[in-house]
Amino acid sequence: MRAWFDAQDFVEVETSALQISPGNEAHLHAFATEALDLAGGRAPLYLRTSPEFAAKKLLAAGEVRTFEIARVWRNRERGRLHHPEFTLLEWYRVRESYESLMADCWSLIGLATEAARTKTLSFRGVSIDPLAEPERLTLAEAFDRFASIDLLASVQADGATDRDALAAAAQGQGVRVAPDDTWADVFSRVLVEKIEPYLGRDRATILYEYPLSEAALARPKASDRRVAERFELYACGVELANCFGELTDAREQRRRFEIEMAEKARVYGERYPIDEDFLSALQTMPEASGGALGLDRLVMLATGASRIEQVLWTPVCER
Numbered sequence: 001m002r003a004w005f006d007a008q009d010f011v012e013v014e015t016s017a018l019q020i021s022p023g024n025e026a027h028l029h030a031f032a033t034e035a036l037d038l039a040g041g042r043a044p045l046y047l048r049t050s051p052e053f054a055a056k057k058l059l060a061a062g063e064v065r066t067f068e069i070a071r072v073w074r075n076r077e078r079g080r081l082h083h084p085e086f087t088l089l090e091w092y093r094v095r096e097s098y099e100s101l102m103a104d105c106w107s108l109i110g111l112a113t114e115a116a117r118t119k120t121l122s123f124r125g126v127s128i129d130p131l132a133e134p135e136r137l138t139l140a141e142a143f144d145r146f147a148s149i150d151l152l153a154s155v156q157a158d159g160a161t162d163r164d165a166l167a168a169a170a171q172g173q174g175v176r177v178a179p180d181d182t183w184a185d186v187f188s189r190v191l192v193e194k195i196e197p198y199l200g201r202d203r204a205t206i207l208y209e210y211p212l213s214e215a216a217l218a219r220p221k222a223s224d225r226r227v228a229e230r231f232e233l234y235a236c237g238v239e240l241a242n243c244f245g246e247l248t249d250a251r252e253q254r255r256r257f258e259i260e261m262a263e264k265a266r267v268y269g270e271r272y273p274i275d276e277d278f279l280s281a282l283q284t285m286p287e288a289s290g291g292a293l294g295l296d297r298l299v300m301l302a303t304g305a306s307r308i309e310q311v312l313w314t315p316v317c318e319r
Contacts, residue, residue: 001069001089001111010065010091015054017071021275022046023053024256025216026263029075030272031084046272047073050292051090052217053278056246059092059288060281067091069295081238081297083308084316092290098218098229098245101291102206105233105241106134108293109204109301116302123236123301126201134204134233142207147173147194151211154183155226159212182263184213200234207232217253218244233293240298243291250282 002012022030031047048054051070058066070088077084089108093100113121113130120127143151147170154166161183170186171177175193177186199205208231212220215228229245247253254274261271299311309315 005067010067013066013068015051018045019048021273023049024260026260031073031075049074057281060285064094080307087295089293089295094286094288098289101243101289112298112302121235121301122304126236128203132203134206136206138209142195155211161213205234219247241293246288248282248285250279
């Protein structure tokens with residue numbers, strides 16, 4: 001993979017694992033620590049959940065193609081596909097569309113199978129040909145095909161969402177909806193229960209055009225502001241990558257962060273600080289696209305492993 005990036009004039013970077021903000025998504029949980037000065041003063045710090053903030057600061061400083069094979073940490077995550085410490089491959093292309101990242105993802109899964117000397121990706125009895133061109137499916141198409149739900153009927157022209165409309169449609173398809181569920185809660189439950197198990201079953205699937213409320217750090221699609229330039233890559237029913245046409249509007253990014261942290265406070269009773277240096281960098285950052293791929297998961301599929309611990313040298317022991 002390093003050779004592949006080098007051949008395309010990418011610069012390999014190594015950003016700091018300690019950050020003043022670990023990210024500002026409501027359901028993303030970090031490991032917290034603190035820095036001590038010689039006088040005994042304390043300042044909170046976090047182990048990064050992604051190198052994204054630091055990487056975008058580098059783009060604002062003039063880098064045009066970067067990649068990092070980054071160790072990252074996420075709390076409250078443990079399972080067949082989750083481990084509290086794992087490896088993200090994260091890369092960025094300045095002034096290139098997020099469609100270019102779709103081609104990158106196809107190349108990267110091919111490289112993984114070549115390195116593993118296999119012709120398939122496999123997980124829990126499902127195998128696919130990594131050389132077959134990925135299927136491209138919008139979220140609206142996926143909701144219609146697998147859940148018989150008109151997703152965009154609950155999304156207004158400006159991206160605002162109608163919780164009750166989506167909840168009624170989901171209940172009509174047998175999805176449980178709690179009284180305090182938000183639109184995002186219902187969306188996620190339908191995605192997990194009705195759609196994700198069927199993605200990447202014959203070949204890899206690129207699931208794209210997420211509703212704007214699920215954009216995270218992605219920019220709106222110019223021709224339809226109900227959706228964002230965001231896609232996820234699935235293979236064998238496993239989510240492998242999350243990629244954006246990057247948002248560079250600092251004011252809009254702050255608004256999204258504040259909404260996410262309000263939701264985090266409501267659900268979990270805590271907030272993470274906002275990285276003001278990152279928001280300042282967005283003001284000078286050029287148009288770019290960026291992707292993050294779970295390297296351990298890709299190795300799992302290339303080697304036929306059934307649990308993530310099987311591809312880690314020294315897994316964190318469970319208590």
